[in-house]
Amino acid sequence: MRRVHSMPFGAEITPDGVRFALWAPTAHEVGLVLNNAELPMTSDDEGWYRLVSQDARAGSRYGYKIDGNLVVPDPASRFQPDDVHGLSLIVDPGSYSWSDTSWMGRPWEEAVLYEIHVGTATPEGTYAGLMAKLENLRDLGVTAIELMPIGEFPGQRNWGYDGVLPYAPDAAYGSPNDLKRLVDRAHALGLMVFLDVVYNHFGPSGNYLHAYAKTFFTERHPTPWGAGINVDGEGSRIVRDFFFHNALYWLEEFHFDGLRFDAVHAIVDDGEPHFIEELANRIREALPGRQIHLVLENEANQARWLGRDGEQQPRLHTAQWADDIHNSWHALLTGENEGYYEDYANRPLEHLGRALAEGFAYQGDRSPHKSGVVRGEPSGHLHPTAFVSFLQNHDQVGNRAFGERLSHLIPPERLSLAQGIFLLSPQIPLIFMGEEWSASTPFQFFVDFENDPDLAKAVRDGRRGEFKRFKAFTDPEMSQRIPDPTDRTTFERSRLDWSETELPPYRETLSQTRRLLDLRQTDIVPLLKSEYHGSRITISSEKALDVTWTFASGTLRLLANFSDGPVSGIMDEDARVLWSSSTSIVSAGSGLQLLPWTAIIMKGMSA
Structure with missing residues (x-):
């Protein structure tokens, strides 16, 4: 199986050749740099520059020359063999044959x-x-x-x-x-x-969008990294689509199962x-x-x-x-x-x-x-x-x-x-x-x-400066011990x-983690797959935490003692103990005594 995400950005292999497309609304002219030659690109009223070349193929290096002097990589480049300042490489995403044809993910x-x-x-x-x-x-x-x-x-x-x-x-x-x-x-x-x-945001080195797409950013929404991404102003439709396509690209072309959005x-x-x-x-x-x-x-x-x-x-x-x-x-x-x-x-x-x-x-x-x-x-x-x-x-x-x-x-x-x-x-x-x-x-x-000593120094000094507000690093000598990033x-x-x-x-810690994860799959996951009915929580004056989560297929209860003295608790009548943090937890009938900093987790039947 071949997987290709088609998008309006970047270099795309078509039956007529490789189509190049760059959104550069604040550039005056854009040329395609390909095979040591420069080819003029035509523009439209929305700031798109496009060209189809029959001389380009998978493995060719290319870039865009902005206003006759600055050569930049493709912002939608599929691969950068020579890092962020180098030329982009044309990739044929259909060249990989997937074997996971039946994979649809997991719950x-x-x-x-x-x-x-x-x-x-x-x-x-x-x-x-x-x-x-x-x-x-x-x-x-x-x-x-x-x-x-x-x-x-x-x-x-x-x-x-x-x-x-x-x-x-x-x-x-x-x-x-x-x-x-x-x-x-x-x-x-x-x-x-x-x-x-x-x-x-984009990182501090290698972001050339400012050179030809200033409207990709906005001063109306400043961020800790500088001007915000323009997702709600003029030209924002294309900016939004750039990121929406990026999400779909990873999910379709690389078959990822999920994304975490920073x-x-x-x-x-x-x-x-x-x-x-x-x-x-x-x-x-x-x-x-x-x-x-x-x-x-x-x-x-x-x-x-x-x-x-x-x-x-x-x-x-x-x-x-x-x-x-x-x-x-x-x-x-x-x-x-x-x-x-x-x-x-x-x-x-x-x-x-x-x-x-x-x-x-x-x-x-x-x-x-x-x-x-x-x-x-x-x-x-x-x-x-x-x-x-x-x-x-x-x-x-x-x-x-x-x-x-x-x-x-x-x-x-x-x-x-x-x-x-x-x-x-x-x-x-x-x-x-x-x-x-x-x-x-x-x-x-x-x-x-x-390759950027000034930026390296700024990051090094900035990292140490971040911790000056913490008591442990008010001493300059201590601050200098912070590792150089x-x-x-x-x-x-x-x-x-x-x-x-x-x-x-x-080895023993790893074994404990394995046992807990086995227990999670056998006893916790079945609860999670049923309808959730809510939780109940109490915290006693003795620092005992008691939380019960109720599902259609049963209950899960945590009873934990975070105090420096023992506390008493009551077992649910139909509950069984899944896990306890200490073998010294004392049980007598339905009564419990939890020693300091110990906990027990119980699973009950459905109502």
Whole structure:
């Protein structure tokens, strides 16, 4: 089977030759640079420049000369062998023959996500290297891998959020066909594949859109990265379509099963329908027969995008990253209270309980960290699977000064307690690569701006400046200890060491993760596939958390003691214990006594 996504942008192979199309509304003239020659392109009233060439073919290099002097890559380039400033390469997407012809995806309720940075996940740092680890992940109980952004970024190492050519899988990881082989192999093993995409900004190096499409951006909506993307002003129809086609391109041409949309709260849209709404509708309309899962990162906590229809299917987006769950856990486990943890540190258990029971902790509440700004919408009516839960992810680890994992910060007993509750709660769990064995390696912030020393210095100084507001880094000497993100050794320190999984104590942690994921598939997933009837939560003065989720096929109950003394509890009459964090939990008939920092999860019959 061949898969090709047709789009109005870029270079497309047709029976008449290769069609080139560039939207350059603020350029005066555009020429196609091909085979060491320049060919004039014709324009229309909407700013499109087009040309069909019979001399071009798959493997040819090309670019666009803007106003007679600047040669730029194609913003819809399918591949950039020579990085973001080089010429683009014509790709024949039909050259790959897929073997996963019967693959239609997996139900969302079965998802156990595993977040991966391709460059540091394996010694090779490539799609091919990652492909060799897929069986390990399948055997662990992972059902979906989620790749951090892979759109072409400057240099050879980057988290991916500095991408500037969103259609081109980064050449540092392999070719487009290498990526397709990874997806194909994952599907053969029953694994879904998700991709993190960035539609809120472009990186600081290699974005040439300003040179010929100034209206792609707008000063009306400033962002932390500069002028906002123009999704609601003059010319915004083409801008919106550029991103909508990008989403469909990954889902169709590369057969991804889902997308995670980065920081959609930074996409400001004063029009109707909102960008977020139209994005989901376009995808759902184009791919009605497949199980496609769309996940938001949305600091605004907007429940409006996450509703289900009468058949319990997502109307728009499938789920949202549950930052409130993570932040509450982190404040509770570590006692940290600076930065955005300020919003959770005052009442961490209360915030955690509300987030576990209802998805959002902030549901129209004022944020101390944001000077009292109201954040969030009511979310208790949403199915728990509308939220992706995590104890760690690339942000929460990598945005620490030294990239420490949670296992580096708290005792293993408390981590084990949190892991059990996290993996057996009804939200969709996301594991950050290496978390399953408490990897010793950090995950630090790294970039590669070797060709731009001024930018490299700005990033280096900016990274250290970010932490000056934290007490630990007010001392300039301490600030200088923060790893240099432009140094290759920072990247190398972040590479996983898979040999650890054969050694204690990593081996035992991995075994525990496997047991929990087995339990999730046998006992939690069947509940999630039935109708959700809501939750009930109580928090005692002794810091005992009691949450019950009720489904048509049964109940799930968490009883946890986060105090320094024992607390008593009552078992449900028809419940059986799925998991407990300690063998020292005392049970006498229907009574329980939970020792400090212990928990039990029970499953009950349907009413």
